Amino acid sequence: MPKLETYADRYKNIALTRRDGILEVRVHSNGGPLKWGALETSAHAQLGEAFYNIGRDPENRVVILTGTGDAFLAEFAMDELGDGGPNPDYWDRIYIEGKDLLMNLLDIPVPVIGAVNGPAFIHAELVTMSDIVIASDTAIFADLAHFPGGTVPSDGVHVWWEMLLGVNRGRYFLLTGQQIKAEQALSLGIVSEVLPKDRLMARAWELAEQLAKQPTLTLRYSRTALTQNIKRRMQDDLGYGLMLEGMAVMGSFWPNKA
Numbered sequence: 001m002p003k004l005e006t007y008a009d010r011y012k013n014i015a016l017t018r019r020d021g022i023l024e025v026r027v028h029s030n031g032g033p034l035k036w037g038a039l040e041t042s043a044h045a046q047l048g049e050a051f052y053n054i055g056r057d058p059e060n061r062v063v064i065l066t067g068t069g070d071a072f073l074a075e076f077a078m079d080e081l082g083d084g085g086p087n088p089d090y091w092d093r094i095y096i097e098g099k100d101l102l103m104n105l106l107d108i109p110v111p112v113i114g115a116v117n118g119p120a121f122i123h124a125e126l127v128t129m130s131d132i133v134i135a136s137d138t139a140i141f142a143d144l145a146h147f148p149g150g151t152v153p154s155d156g157v158h159v160w161w162e163m164l165l166g167v168n169r170g171r172y173f174l175l176t177g178q179q180i181k182a183e184q185a186l187s188l189g190i191v192s193e194v195l196p197k198d199r200l201m202a203r204a205w206e207l208a209e210q211l212a213k214q215p216t217l218t219l220r221y222s223r224t225a226l227t228q229n230i231k232r233r234m235q236d237d238l239g240y241g242l243m244l245e246g247m248a249v250m251g252s253f254w255p256n257k258a
């Protein structure tokens with residue numbers, strides 16, 4: 001079983017701190033808002049492994065996932081995007097990491113609280129798949145990394161946003177780049193609370209402390225019950241979606257593309 005001291009400092013884009021069984025997972029780039037990259041050393045690779053270790057550490061009783069500064073995840077690290085062309089080795093790695101990213105998150109066997117500290121334009125599913133999602137009044141949700149940028153929205157976002165928003169609203173969200181502000185996200189059920197930014201983390205910890213009072217097996221088996229249907233849907237469609245995304249990107253490099 002991994003211990004926090006064996007993985008706490010392993011990830012350059014993830015800060016991990018724990019108090020009384022509550023693990024705060026804060027994503028960042030150089031101490032500021034996380035910028036998304038896809039190299040072997042980038043967040044895309046780190047998060048799946050981190051979620052694996054977090055899920056197998058029995059001292060983690062509740063997890064808080066949040067960002068740093070004014071955004072959860074709103075920009076790319078342009079120097080960390082890698083070779084997305086017709087490169088089978090690159091896409092095989094992205095395929096493996098993409099499955100680990102969401103499946104290992106869902107395999108964390110204790111409740112997860114998502115605290116959305118600002119705009120989440122890239123991989124907003126990571127934080128909105130939490131059991132409890134709260135947001136700063138500065139939060140905005142969108143999927144700008146896929147279809148608006150010419151990429152198939154099928155690395156799990158096609159599963160999650162249809163589940164969360166409904167089939168038609170989910171497809172509209174993914175195909176138009178719709179931006180949903182915090183108060184609208186509350187009315188749509190994306191988040192359950194909207195707070196002033198300076199109150200967000202205090203509330204996240206308050207909720208975590210409330211959950212942590214429950215017996216260990218109640219915590220763990222509640223998480224299992226509440227994620228089972230999501231895991232089933234991801235198991236069916238995530239790998240296939242990742243392949244569609246990769247094939248479409250590779251296809252765009254051929255001279256006779258459609």
